[in-house]
Amino acid sequence: MVDVRVCVGSSCHLRGGAKTLKLLHTLINDAGVQGQVSLRADLCLASCLGAPNVLVDGEPFGGVTPDRAEDFFRERILPKVRNGVGAGDRLD
Amino acid sequence: MKRFALDIATRQFQKHGEDIAGDAFRVAQTPDSTIISVSDGLGSGVKANVLATLTVEVACGLSQGDLSLEDIVETLIATLPVCKWRSIAYSTFSVVRIYDTGRVTLAEYDCPPTLKLAGGIRPEFVETFERTVRDRNIRVAYFRMQPGDVLVQYTDGIVWAGVGQKLPMGWQEDGIFQFLSATAPALRGDCAAQANRLAEQALEYWEGAPGDDGTVVCARYRKARHAVLLTGPPSSPDRLPAMLQDFLGREGTRLVCGGTTAHLLARHLDVPLEVDDRFLDSDLPPGGKIRGMDLVTEGILTLTRAAEYLRRGIPPGRSDAATCLLDHLMDADGITFLVGTARNPAHQNTGLPESIFLRRVVAEELAAQLRERGKEVDLVFY
Numbered sequence: 437m438v439d440v441r442v443c444v445g446s447s448c449h450l451r452g453g454a455k456t457l458k459l460l461h462t463l464i465n466d467a468g469v470q471g472q473v474s475l476r477a478d479l480c481l482a483s484c485l486g487a488p489n490v491l492v493d494g495e496p497f498g499g500v501t502p503d504r505a506e507d508f509f510r511e512r513i514l515p516k517v518r519n520g521v522g523a524g525d526r527l528d
Numbered sequence: 529m530k531r532f533a534l535d536i537a538t539r540q541f542q543k544h545g546e547d548i549a550g551d552a553f554r555v556a557q558t559p560d561s562t563i564i565s566v567s568d569g570l571g572s573g574v575k576a577n578v579l580a581t582l583t584v585e586v587a588c589g590l591s592q593g594d595l596s597l598e599d600i601v602e603t604l605i606a607t608l609p610v611c612k613w614r615s616i617a618y619s620t621f622s623v624v625r626i627y628d629t630g631r632v633t634l635a636e637y638d639c640p641p642t643l644k645l646a647g648g649i650r651p652e653f654v655e656t657f658e659r660t661v662r663d664r665n666i667r668v669a670y671f672r673m674q675p676g677d678v679l680v681q682y683t684d685g686i687v688w689a690g691v692g693q694k695l696p697m698g699w700q701e702d703g704i705f706q707f708l709s710a711t712a713p714a715l716r717g718d719c720a721a722q723a724n725r726l727a728e729q730a731l732e733y734w735e736g737a738p739g740d741d742g743t744v745v746c747a748r749y750r751k752a753r754h755a756v757l758l759t760g761p762p763s764s765p766d767r768l769p770a771m772l773q774d775f776l777g778r779e780g781t782r783l784v785c786g787g788t789t790a791h792l793l794a795r796h797l798d799v800p801l802e803v804d805d806r807f808l809d810s811d812l813p814p815g816g817k818i819r820g821m822d823l824v825t826e827g828i829l830t831l832t833r834a835a836e837y838l839r840r841g842i843p844p845g846r847s848d849a850a851t852c853l854l855d856h857l858m859d860a861d862g863i864t865f866l867v868g869t870a871r872n873p874a875h876q877n878t879g880l881p882e883s884i885f886l887r888r889v890v891a892e893e894l895a896a897q898l899r900e901r902g903k904e905v906d907l908v909f910y
Contacts, residue, residue: 444803445787446828447874449813477803479816479826480787484874 438473438516441491442500445480452502453488459505460490460513467509472517492516529862530628530904532675533752534562537719538745539727541685543572544737550576551683551743556588557902560628563591566745567621568639568683576741579619583608587623597625597633598661598668605637605662622681626673630749634669640687641667641701643708645678648717648748651708653701654679673749678717680708685742686726690733699733719746754780755860759827760868760887761788762910771910772796775866781856782820786827789868790816810848823856825849831890838897862904867891869909 442448442457457477464473481489486498492512500508542549550572556563565587569576583604590600600623609618620638634642634654642654656667673679682704691698699707707729708722715721723744730742756778762771772793775782784790794801797818804815804824812833813826826849833850834857842851857863867887888909895905 443787444813444826446813446826447872449826449829454808454813477805477808477814478787479790479801479803479814479824482788482791484872487874 438513439491439493440473440475440513441478441481442475443479443481443483443487443489443491444477445484445487447484447487448481448489451487453500455502456488456490456500456505456508459502460509463506463509464513467514467517469514469517472520473513529754529864529906530752532628532630533750533861534626535719535748535750536562536564536745537723537747538743539723540741540743541727541731541738542741543685543739544734546573546741548574548577549741549743550580551685551741552577552580552584553743553745554584554588556591558591561591561625562747563588563623563625564679564681564745564747565621565623566639566681566683566743567619568685568741568743569619572741576619579609580621583619583621587621591623591625597623597635598659601635601637601666602661605664605666620684624679624681624747626679626747626749630673630675632669632671632673632679634667634671636667637664640682640684642669643680643705644671644673645680645708645712645717645722647674647676648678648715649713651680651705651712653705675749675751676717678712678719678722678746678748680722680726681745681747682726683741683743685734685738685740686730686744688740689730689738689742690735691739693735693739694733699730717748717750719748722746752861753859754778754862754864755783755856756780756864756866757783757785757857758789758793758866758868759785759831759891760910761786761792761870762868763870767910768792769796771866771868774908774910778864780862780864781822781860783853783856784816784818784821784824785831785853786825786868787813787816788872789827790818790824793821794818804849807848807852812849815849815852823852825853828887828890831887831894835890835894835897838894838901857898857903858901860903862906863895863898864906864908865891865895867907867909 490500550569553566565584567580567583569580622636624634656669688698723746726744758775802817815825
C-alpha cells in the first residue's frame with residue numbers, strides 16, 4: 437500500500453492543497469488503484485515554505501499545485517503502485 | 529474570569545392603541561455585578577416611556593459608580609418628578625443588583641413584588657422589609673441566589689391582566705404565582721421561554737387588547753461556561769511546554785486552532801491527530817480531531833473568518849469550521865485565548881495582506897468582536 441498524505445494546512449490551503457487532494461483522489465480512482473493507495477489529508481506537514489506539500493511513503497515533495505497534480509500522480513505515485521512497493525510492505 | 533453568569537430575557541407589550549410601551553428596562557454591568565432596572569412610567573405612551581426610560585437610565589448610570597443600591601434609590605426618589613394632581617411619583621421602579629457571588633440587593637418602589645424561582649422551578653416571593661427614603665416607602669431585600677435560581681420581575685400590566693374582562697380582579701400576584709408553579713418545572717430555567725409564557729398568558733387575559741403596558745424580565749443565575757482557545761506555536765520553542773500546560777490546566781471547552789498547534793498538542797499528549805472530514809468541501813481548510821479536545825480547526829484563516837462572521841453575520845445556511853468555532857465561543861461566557869506569536873515565513877506572497885497572518889492581530893480582532901457581545905475575553909501571548 438502506498439501512503440500519500442496531502443497537506444491542507446493554512447499555507448498549503450492558500451496555494452491549492454485542498455484542490456490537489458481532490459484531484460489526486462479522482463486520479464487514483466480513475467486509474468483503478470484505490471485499493472493500493474492510502475490517501476489522507478494532513479493538517480500540517482511542517483514545511484510551509486514549499487506549499488502545497490505531499491508526503492509519499494514518508495518522502496516529502498513541495499510545490500504540488502493543482503496544475504501539477506496529474507504529473508505528480510504519474511511520476512511519483514503510479515510507479516510505486518506498479519512496483520508494488522510501499523511503506524509497511526516487507527521487501528524480503 | 530467570572531465564575532457565575534446571568535441569562536437575562538425580557539418580553540414586553542404596550543397598551544392597546546399605543547405605539548410604544550410606557551415601561552422600560554435596562555441592564556448594566558459592573559466588574560463584579562449586574563444591575564437590572566425595570567420601571568413603569570405613569571400613564572402610557574410617549575410621556576410614560578420617557579419617564580420610565582429616564583428612571584432606568586439613571587439607575588443604571590449611577591450603578592457604574594461606587595454608589596450603594598440605597599444611594600441609587602435615594603437619588604432616584606429625589607430626582608423623580610411628582611405628579612401635582614395625583615401627588616404620586618411619575619414612575620415606579622425596581623432596581624436589583626446581582627453580584628457575581630450570588631448575593632443580591634433589591635429595592636422596589638411601588639412596583640409589583642419580585643419573585644424567585646428556586647432551582648428555576650419553585651416560585652417564592654422575595655421577602656422584603658420596608659425602609660423610608662426621603663419620606664417614601666421602599667421595599668428592600670438582601671438575599672442569595674443559588675446557581676439555577678431565576679428572578680422574575682414584572683410590571684402592572686401583567687398583574688392586572690384581564691381586569692374587568694376575562695378576570696374581574698385581574699391576574700393578581702397570587703395568580704401569577706400559581707401560573708409559575710404550574711409552568712416553570714417544564715421550562716427548566718429557560719428564561720426566554722418563561723418570560724414569553726408569562727407575557728403570552730397576560731395577553732390572553734387581556735384578550736389581545738392590553739389595558740396597560742406589560743413587561744416581564746427573567747434573570748437566571750448560573751455557573752459561567754468557559755472556553756480556552758489555543759492557537760499558534762509560541763515565539764520560542766522553549767515556551768511550548770509552559771503554553772501547553774497552561775492550556776491543559778484551564779477549565780472549559782477546549783478549542784485548538786492551527787494545524788501546527790494541533791500537531792504539537794497531539795505529540796505532547798501522545799495521541800493521534802486525525803483530519804475531520806466534515807468540512808472538506810468548504811473553502812476553509814478542514815479541521816482535525818484530537819481525543820479530549822472539543823474542536824480542532826485550522827488557525828489563521830478560520831479565526832479570521834470567525835471574526836468576519838461576527839462583523840457581517842453568517843450567510844444563511846453556511847456551515848464550516850468557523851461557524852463550528854463560533855458555536856462554541858458564543859456558548860461561553862468567558863474565553864481565554866492562548867496565542868502563540870511565532871511567525872510562519874511561508875505566510876508571505878500569498879496575495880493576501882500580511883497583517884492577516886499576524887496571529888496577535890487576528891486574535892485581538894476576534895476578541896474585540898466577542899467582547900462587544902458581552903463575552904469576557906482574556907488574551908495571553910506566548
